[in-house]
Amino acid sequence: MPLPGEVFETGLTLTPRVDRYAMITVKMCRYSVPARFIGHKIRVVLRSAELIAYDGRMEIARHPRLTGRGEERIVLDHFLEVLLRKPGAFAGSETLDQARVDGSFTTTHEALWAAAKSALGDIEGTKVLVQVLLLHRHLQHADVIAGVRAALAVGAFTRDVVALEARKVAETGGRSPTVSADTPIPEPPPPAPDPQVTCLTMRRVAQLPLDNRPLPVLEAWDQLLRGPRKDPQGRAPVPDR
Structure with a gap:
């Protein structure tokens, strides 16, 4: 089968906080980000060979992934x-x-x-x-x-x-x-239209024969609305207002 057109992200998404040295810690390794994000939480995508940091949808840093415990990558x-x-x-x-x-x-x-x-x-x-x-x-x-x-x-x-x-x-x-300082980020593709869902009840109704009977007459039932209501505890009827 052909591969799907949508990009499937295989990286691990994390949200570390930038420390006062403009560094983030991911998997026991430290990476730098622009100093203006000190104290902020950012989104990080950790892939097999690289780490990409985002502020919202804007890429702010990209590093090769470090593998040794305690290693640092500073730009x-x-x-x-x-x-x-x-x-x-x-x-x-x-x-x-x-x-x-x-x-x-x-x-x-x-x-x-x-x-x-x-x-x-x-x-x-x-x-x-x-x-x-x-x-x-x-x-x-x-x-x-x-x-x-x-x-x-x-x-x-x-x-x-x-x-x-x-x-x-x-x-x-x-x-x-x-x-360009910022790499343009493509807009996400428009969502696919929802498939047409057929209601089972409507399908059964559509298969029933036509009903040619006249509509019921409900005038006689209106007398019940005009009559006094009986109290459930046996007290005197309560007149309608």
């Missing part, structure tokens, strides 16, 4: 707003270490960070780096990297210069530089 992008307010926590964070390992924080980012800190100091230079990292939410990753390199080549490192150079690279390549 740098989930903490950028927090690091913008507390830039001093960026240098020694586990978030930065994992971003270096998975390759999302490249040597180009390192060069930008070093140039910004050299010109503005550690705190302000880190803020500039975080602002540039936020560009990855709206611009293509490769375009941002090319924009950083172009900005450093002319001795600049600000967010606006990097964004301008990234858009130039995209326009030169004949493509749009912007990306």
Whole structure:
């Protein structure tokens, strides 16, 4: 038989609460979600090879499934707003270490960070780096990297210069530089119409022969409504009002 058209979800659905570190615990492992969901309950679909977190119907995080007890998966992008307010926590964070390992924080980012800190100091230079990292939410990753390199080549490192150079690279390549931050979620298919249900009583009635008898005359019965009602305990009749 052909496979059904509807997608059948095989993952396990859970509703963990996001802790104060913007982490959720699922099956003895911890995963990061955007910091704005701290304290909220979210919906998680745990599949054999990945974990997907939703706020309502909007996907907010996707991780490869961890298998070792106590393992953590942290995404740098989930903490950028927090690091913008507390830039001093960026240098020694586990978030930065994992971003270096998975390759999302490249040597180009390192060069930008070093140039910004050299010109503005550690705190302000880190803020500039975080602002540039936020560009990855709206611009293509490769375009941002090319924009950083172009900005450093002319001795600049600000967010606006990097964004301008990234858009130039995209326009030169004949493509749009912007990306959609949220993956569109298809609307659910309309519900199938209910099958026609035949009532057994109506089916039996339809099989009966036609009844040609005249309708009964009920005028004589109306006299009972006009007569006095007898009290059930034997007292005097109660007149109708």
